[in-house]
Amino acid sequence: MSHQPQQQYLACPFCRFGSHDFSTLEEHVQQFHADPQPGPNGGPRPDQHQAEMSDAELAQLLAFEEAGLPAELALSERPSAPAQCENQTSERAVQNGQTTLPSPPGSEQPWVQCACGERVHFLELDAHSDMHAQENISIDEPEMPVRDVELSVLKSTSRPSLPDISNSFSTDIPKSLRNYDQLHPSRPPSRTEKRRGPSLKEIFLGTPASPKRKSAYSAVSSKHGRTRRLGRSELGPYAHEHQMPNWLRKMLEEGAKVTVTNRLGPDGTVVRVETIANETPNLVPVLARLSHLDRDVERAFYCSPEVRHVCKMHKEGGFCGYRNIQMMISYIQDADTTGSEHFRGRLPSIPKIQELIENAWDQGFNASGRLETGGIRYTRKYIGTPEAQALLMSLKIPCEATAYTTTKEVEGFETMLCAVCEYFDDDSTKDNIDKVVITDKPPIYFQHHGHSMTIVGVEQRLDSSINLVVFDPMFNPSPALKKLALANTTAFRSPEPEKLMKAHRRGEKYLGKYKEFELLKLK
Numbered sequence: 001m002s003h004q005p006q007q008q009y010l011a012c013p014f015c016r017f018g019s020h021d022f023s024t025l026e027e028h029v030q031q032f033h034a035d036p037q038p039g040p041n042g043g044p045r046p047d048q049h050q051a052e053m054s055d056a057e058l059a060q061l062l063a064f065e066e067a068g069l070p071a072e073l074a075l076s077e078r079p080s081a082p083a084q085c086e087n088q089t090s091e092r093a094v095q096n097g098q099t100t101l102p103s104p105p106g107s108e109q110p111w112v113q114c115a116c117g118e119r120v121h122f123l124e125l126d127a128h129s130d131m132h133a134q135e136n137i138s139i140d141e142p143e144m145p146v147r148d149v150e151l152s153v154l155k156s157t158s159r160p161s162l163p164d165i166s167n168s169f170s171t172d173i174p175k176s177l178r179n180y181d182q183l184h185p186s187r188p189p190s191r192t193e194k195r196r197g198p199s200l201k202e203i204f205l206g207t208p209a210s211p212k213r214k215s216a217y218s219a220v221s222s223k224h225g226r227t228r229r230l231g232r233s234e235l236g237p238y239a240h241e242h243q244m245p246n247w248l249r250k251m252l253e254e255g256a257k258v259t260v261t262n263r264l265g266p267d268g269t270v271v272r273v274e275t276i277a278n279e280t281p282n283l284v285p286v287l288a289r290l291s292h293l294d295r296d297v298e299r300a301f302y303c304s305p306e307v308r309h310v311c312k313m314h315k316e317g318g319f320c321g322y323r324n325i326q327m328m329i330s331y332i333q334d335a336d337t338t339g340s341e342h343f344r345g346r347l348p349s350i351p352k353i354q355e356l357i358e359n360a361w362d363q364g365f366n367a368s369g370r371l372e373t374g375g376i377r378y379t380r381k382y383i384g385t386p387e388a389q390a391l392l393m394s395l396k397i398p399c400e401a402t403a404y405t406t407t408k409e410v411e412g413f414e415t416m417l418c419a420v421c422e423y424f425d426d427d428s429t430k431d432n433i434d435k436v437v438i439t440d441k442p443p444i445y446f447q448h449h450g451h452s453m454t455i456v457g458v459e460q461r462l463d464s465s466i467n468l469v470v471f472d473p474m475f476n477p478s479p480a481l482k483k484l485a486l487a488n489t490t491a492f493r494s495p496e497p498e499k500l501m502k503a504h505r506r507g508e509k510y511l512g513k514y515k516e517f518e519l520l521k522l523k
Helices: 022-032 055-066 122-134 200-205 211-218 246-254 283-293 320-334 350-362 368-373 385-394 412-424 479-486 497-504
Strands: 111-113 119-121 258-264 270-276 297-302 399-405 436-438 444-448 451-461 466-471 516-522
Touching (some): 283 436, 283 479, 320 350, 320 385, 320 444, 350 385, 385 399, 399 412, 466 497
Parallel strands (some): 297 436
Antiparallel strands (some): 111 119, 297 451, 399 516, 444 516
16 A cells, blocks of 8 residues: 555545545554455455445444535444443442443444544444534524523522522423332412422432432442553553654643733723633533523523633544543632632643642552553543542542442433432522522533543423533534623523534433443532
């Protein structure tokens, strides 16, 4: 095979994969087509792989092509998803608060290359391609700015709230979460009394003595296991890398582009405003407004607005764990809470975060992570909840990590959703009857196998389903959302709020693909 110019698109002779980079194509051929069946003349058979594709795979490939998305996302070489009935066990144990997720059975190479530069895990393919489409929604499609409606930032204290919607929370919950005998019988409110319905905690878990609650909490992982060197299924495709390319290290150290503009302030004076290309502040109030406008949302709870969305830069790869740490730090900075003295100025770069994690290991915080990873400084190895927790604990920032696993009694995503609902809808919100509540709580670091995100809210819909509302560092908010967030306004209407919210919702269908989850909460 001769070398082609780098800018030329090179197609794989055995499947539909292609790349502009010769090394990437060569690596793909070695990994997936090392021993192809010969054709009639002794050469490879390009149609062999396509002939072996299932109807579902062919349909997915066609859908990707019609949507104008990279065909390589629909590769049929990816291993089959783990069976939903399998009860996987965690190999990185919960030791000293340290947790991690198990590897899926099968291949050591469960990733494919996307045109955006990211190597995507096979379980993330559908969501990944969908999110690329969401990134391009413009402000002209669904938004209609208005003057008569303004969303107040709701605190669980005494700030102004959205219009009251009494008893709006439905008790029509999924069968798997029902516990009718444990719910207190409710009386209808009088004409002069406004009363909210059961809390999320009561609906999901029942009373403290209920079997459902005991079953849910028994699914919290507390296994102990031996420390071992992790492989590609846990650390990603660069698990054995000693050092990332110099161009990538330089890009990460420099960070995203900074733009400085002059704007008129409320008092008419010129204000110097600094914007960072991969950071979006003020996004929580915009999402909360969309939840309020969505007629299919029964109730919603959000974290503090003092958190910024931070996304990856183009071609940087899989640094989602670091980007989520940056989002947690952005809350610590902007809310000026415990530990903010460690993070003055701009957010720490990814190499700086690697240094902080290595220092935490030196101090003995989740120190087995160094043995499991072989060290992370200047590498592209994936990190997870244990590394984020170690960094925070080493800086004396109180936090708590918990793992949730699937058992015979309950699915892992159900117990995780219970914990998130209980976190947002606690004693501080028990008397709040508004449809949407923005609290002063920190966001949550959220991990499942192969990816992590930051949870900024939770919604219950009229059909009784539950959505997490997340900041996914793999994607930029759409131009529509960025425009609203940067304008720092909630005075808008949208005829299709669900269209703008889609990229930030992770529902039960998405979560049901995974067996174990981890949450890291600031205290």
